[in-house]
Amino acid sequence: MREATIRLFRGEQGQGKTVDYTIELDEGMVVLDAVHQIQARQAPDLACRWNCKAGKCGSCSAEMNGRPGLMCMKRMDSFEEGKPLVVHPMRTFPHIKDLVTDVSWNYEVNKSIPPFRPREGQPRIAFQEDVDRVQEFRKCIECFLCQDVCHVLRDHANHARFGGPRFFVRAASLEMHPWDQGGRLGLLKDSLGIGLCNITKCCTEVCPEHITITDNAIIPLKERVVDRFFDPLKMLWRRLRGAGK
Amino acid sequence: MAEMETKEHDVIVVGAGGAGLRAAIEASAQGLSVGLVCKSLLGKAHTVMAEGGMAAALAHNRPEDNWKVHFRDTMRGGKFLNNARMALLHAQEAPDRVRELEEWGAVFDRTKDGRINQRPFGGHTYQRLAHVGDRTGLEMIRTLQDHGVHQGIAVYMECTVCHLLKDGERVAGAVAYWRSTGEFVVFRAKAVVLATGGTGKAWKVTSNSWEYTGDGHALAYLAGADLIDMEFQQFHPTGMVWPPSVRGTLVTEGVRGEGGVLRNSTGRRFMFDNIPPLFRADTADTEEEANRWVMGDRTKNRRPPELLTRDEVARAIRREVKEGRGSPHGGVFLDIASIRDPDYIRRKLPSMYHQFKELAGVDITREPMEVGPTCHYAMGGVRVDADTAASTVPGLFAAGEVAGGLHGANRLGGNSLSDLLVFGRRAGLGAAEYCKSLPSSPQIDDEQVKAAIAAALAPLGRQGENPYTIQNDLQEMMDRNVAIVRVEEELKGAVDAIQRFKGSAAKAGVGGTRTYNPGWHLALDLGNVLLCAEMVARAAWMRTESRGAHTRLDHPKSEDAWSKVNLVIRLEGKEMRIVKEPVPPLPQEFRDYVHGDKA
Numbered sequence: 146m147r148e149a150t151i152r153l154f155r156g157e158q159g160q161g162k163t164v165d166y167t168i169e170l171d172e173g174m175v176v177l178d179a180v181h182q183i184q185a186r187q188a189p190d191l192a193c194r195w196n197c198k199a200g201k202c203g204s205c206s207a208e209m210n211g212r213p214g215l216m217c218m219k220r221m222d223s224f225e226e227g228k229p230l231v232v233h234p235m236r237t238f239p240h241i242k243d244l245v246t247d248v249s250w251n252y253e254v255n256k257s258i259p260p261f262r263p264r265e266g267q268p269r270i271a272f273q274e275d276v277d278r279v280q281e282f283r284k285c286i287e288c289f290l291c292q293d294v295c296h297v298l299r300d301h302a303n304h305a306r307f308g309g310p311r312f313f314v315r316a317a318s319l320e321m322h323p324w325d326q327g328g329r330l331g332l333l334k335d336s337l338g339i340g341l342c343n344i345t346k347c348c349t350e351v352c353p354e355h356i357t358i359t360d361n362a363i364i365p366l367k368e369r370v371v372d373r374f375f376d377p378l379k380m381l382w383r384r385l386r387g388a389g390k
Numbered sequence: 391m392a393e394m395e396t397k398e399h400d401v402i403v404v405g406a407g408g409a410g411l412r413a414a415i416e417a418s419a420q421g422l423s424v425g426l427v428c429k430s431l432l433g434k435a436h437t438v439m440a441e442g443g444m445a446a447a448l449a450h451n452r453p454e455d456n457w458k459v460h461f462r463d464t465m466r467g468g469k470f471l472n473n474a475r476m477a478l479l480h481a482q483e484a485p486d487r488v489r490e491l492e493e494w495g496a497v498f499d500r501t502k503d504g505r506i507n508q509r510p511f512g513g514h515t516y517q518r519l520a521h522v523g524d525r526t527g528l529e530m531i532r533t534l535q536d537h538g539v540h541q542g543i544a545v546y547m548e549c550t551v552c553h554l555l556k557d558g559e560r561v562a563g564a565v566a567y568w569r570s571t572g573e574f575v576v577f578r579a580k581a582v583v584l585a586t587g588g589t590g591k592a593w594k595v596t597s598n599s600w601e602y603t604g605d606g607h608a609l610a611y612l613a614g615a616d617l618i619d620m621e622f623q624q625f626h627p628t629g630m631v632w633p634p635s636v637r638g639t640l641v642t643e644g645v646r647g648e649g650g651v652l653r654n655s656t657g658r659r660f661m662f663d664n665i666p667p668l669f670r671a672d673t674a675d676t677e678e679e680a681n682r683w684v685m686g687d688r689t690k691n692r693r694p695p696e697l698l699t700r701d702e703v704a705r706a707i708r709r710e711v712k713e714g715r716g717s718p719h720g721g722v723f724l725d726i727a728s729i730r731d732p733d734y735i736r737r738k739l740p741s742m743y744h745q746f747k748e749l750a751g752v753d754i755t756r757e758p759m760e761v762g763p764t765c766h767y768a769m770g771g772v773r774v775d776a777d778t779a780a781s782t783v784p785g786l787f788a789a790g791e792v793a794g795g796l797h798g799a800n801r802l803g804g805n806s807l808s809d810l811l812v813f814g815r816r817a818g819l820g821a822a823e824y825c826k827s828l829p830s831s832p833q834i835d836d837e838q839v840k841a842a843i844a845a846a847l848a849p850l851g852r853q854g855e856n857p858y859t860i861q862n863d864l865q866e867m868m869d870r871n872v873a874i875v876r877v878e879e880e881l882k883g884a885v886d887a888i889q890r891f892k893g894s895a896a897k898a899g900v901g902g903t904r905t906y907n908p909g910w911h912l913a914l915d916l917g918n919v920l921l922c923a924e925m926v927a928r929a930a931w932m933r934t935e936s937r938g939a940h941t942r943l944d945h946p947k948s949e950d951a952w953s954k955v956n957l958v959i960r961l962e963g964k965e966m967r968i969v970k971e972p973v974p975p976l977p978q979e980f981r982d983y984v985h986g987d988k989a
Contacts (some may be wrong), residue, residue: 173632192905196439203524224671242570249547252539260537260540273499276497279497287531287532
């Protein structure tokens with residue numbers, strides 16, 4: 146039987162140490178299988194989140210050899226054999242225990258985004274090409290890996306004045322919906338702080354759903370915010386037409 | 391009890407999948423204070439994994455479709471054991487629930503003329519499933535979640551309900567623990583809606599997540615409610631079989647809906663050899679006819695036999711494997727690559743493409759998948775009133791998979807997501823009406839709370855068997871003895887084994903602290919899943935016939951006498967009682983088109 150060593154962070158509220166566990170390897174095994182094997186045989190109190198085990202729910206996010214990803218979609222044979230695999234919780238969120246972090250901040254940000262508001266009286270007709278763009282954003286499984294790698298959050302801890310890529314994607318899915326009435330640009334500029342993003346595309350690279358976060362969501366939203374609030378000609382035009390407030 | 395954390399609401403909803411969210415939204419819309427309690431984070435419930443779509447007779451792709459045809463399909467799929475009133479309400483209301491979801495922001499795939507597109511699915515006469523590629527459940531749960539958080543609903547995440555409180559006969563609230571701290575919380579409520587999903591974690595090869603330990607089934611049973619149809623457990627025909635890591639992971643029926651064919655090791659499309667008389671008139675009998683249907687000529691040709699109901703397909707696959715015509719890893723081949731072009735496959739089945747590529751190293755646009763049956767869905771559950779979702783315990787309601795009746799002996803694919811919306815809403819309304827009619831608020835009995843907490847704390851620090859070992863033993867036994875095909879001797883053996891497991895579980899022990907301790911949580915969930923396993927095994931033993939998802943090798947025929955009874959399970963004293971009760975009669979006006987050819 147082939148074996149591997151998993152080096153897991155164990156502890157509560159950021160206090161703790163890494164512990165080595167030897168596991169039995171099986172064909173096709175993913176990192177989450179290894180964690181489950183440790184739970185079942187060696188450490189029943191080992192904390193981790195998971196639900197679907199098929200890349201659909203976004204629960205099992207962690208950092209494997211320093212790279213954030215879903216444990217259920219990362220195969221053990223994708224790592225170098227013979228070296229311990231180091232698994233840590235996501236760094237950007239407050240630690241609870243072992244591989245589990247407190248991601249409740251994300252749910253608070255989501256609540257601040259005004260919900261879908263379709264125009265009344267418009268027939269609910271939309272062609273596939275009209276909704277392709279929005280459907281890309283709606284693939285998001287809320288694994289929060291984009292939030293984890295975003296340096297505005299990860300390195301600068303700007304959680305209080307920055308919404309993060311996940312919520313730019315969410316805002317884009319609403320603003321670009323063919324029936325929505327819009328109205329979230331002020332929020333994006335102010336409390337979601339979209340201007341703080343300097344488009345390093347770390348979020349796009351990490352997204353397990355391959356959503357083109359930076360190019361398709363963030364940059365178009367930034368352009369809309371600039372057009373709305375910082376374009377002097379457009380501001381003048383709006384003032385002349387009496388539309389600007 | 392002054393130090394206990396207490397939350398007070400009119401209605402507590404347990405479970406935040408499609409049914410729980412829809413119930414909470416409705417009760418809240420009725421002006422009530424609502425608390426939504428869920429074991430996982432919001433948006434991670436089982437609904438998120440649903441793939442193929444939700445069935446509703448919108449008649450966008452086939453103008454001939456209407457609720458009567460949907461009703462008929464549901465009853466035939468359920469082998470007439472369904473609660474006809476539920477099947478009727480479901481078929482009538484599903485289209486409005488889908489349109490409402492669109493008003494709340496869901497973005498479905500579109501037809502060429504810009505309406506919600508509908509795909510074919512097993513057992514549905516016409517193409518009927520509103521869908522988003524193969525991630526319809528994600529679309530549904532996110533839409534409900536994002537709508538719900540603006541309705542003033544209090545959401546309690548990673549909070550597990552472990553006991554229902556009663557005041558006399560009626561429900562008075564629940565005791566729960568926060569998973570992250572292990573501290574307890576008491577929910578005071580006039581009404582409780584159970585929306586906890588199913589019981590699939592009693593089996594090893596399953597598409598279900600850790601949450602599916604039948605909590606709601608067990609809470610209702612222990613609170614004195616009736617459960618029905620527990621012998622009917624759906625095995626989805628197509629789960630992954632290789633590698634071992636993903637054995638049981640769901641492969642959407644949408645693959646067959648999009649034209650995918652099933653072949654055995656000799657290359658034969660064996661479903662042509664497995665068309666039962668009930669569906670013969672609706673099913674193609676040559677590959678040529680089936681292919682013409684797949685390629686779009688759907689008025690003159692009949693559906694391929696791959697789109698028979700799940701019970702039929704699962705049994706047929708099992709037989710091919712058993713008789714030595716299986717694939718190398720003990721399944722059969724599911725082939726879409728030779729039917730559709732790669733772009734089409736990647737667009738309509740993106741997560742299947744991704745899942746096979748990443749986890750099995752199989753490119754489904756070029757080669758066939760290996761698939762086999764996987765435990766998927768509990769048709770049985772809490773017996774409810776069709777209109778209000780009320781259980782037999784005053785103040786206790788149930789909706790979604792935890793409720794029984796709608797699906798009878800076998801659920802049609804796509805009828806689950808629509809079930810969640812139709813009966814989630816009805817449960818929210820039912821609970822609201824009940825609350826408004828209550829003359830006085832129920833009182834919490836501190837002794838019940840103390841006893842529940844003491845029981846929940848017992849496994850912590852106790853020297854006893856590892857709960858993971860007990861769960862694994864139970865699952866392996868259920869896979870052997872209480873799977874697709876059953877015989878008396880094995881069912882009897884299962885009941886005996888479950889008694890032994892119950893003994894071990896009552897003494898199970900875990901180390902560690904109360905902080906986010908999955909071993910402790912499993913020790914508590916085990917009690918529920920063992921109760922559910924026992925209900926399934928006992929009811930399956932008692933039903934001496936084969937019908938829908940329940941196949942008895944020793945009683946291979948469907949018996950007329952059994953077509954008229956549901957098995958009802960309830961707690962009497964300390965005993966599990968199972969009694970036969972008549973299936974609610976089908977009104978004459980519906981009898982003709984359920985049993986006839988035309989709706």
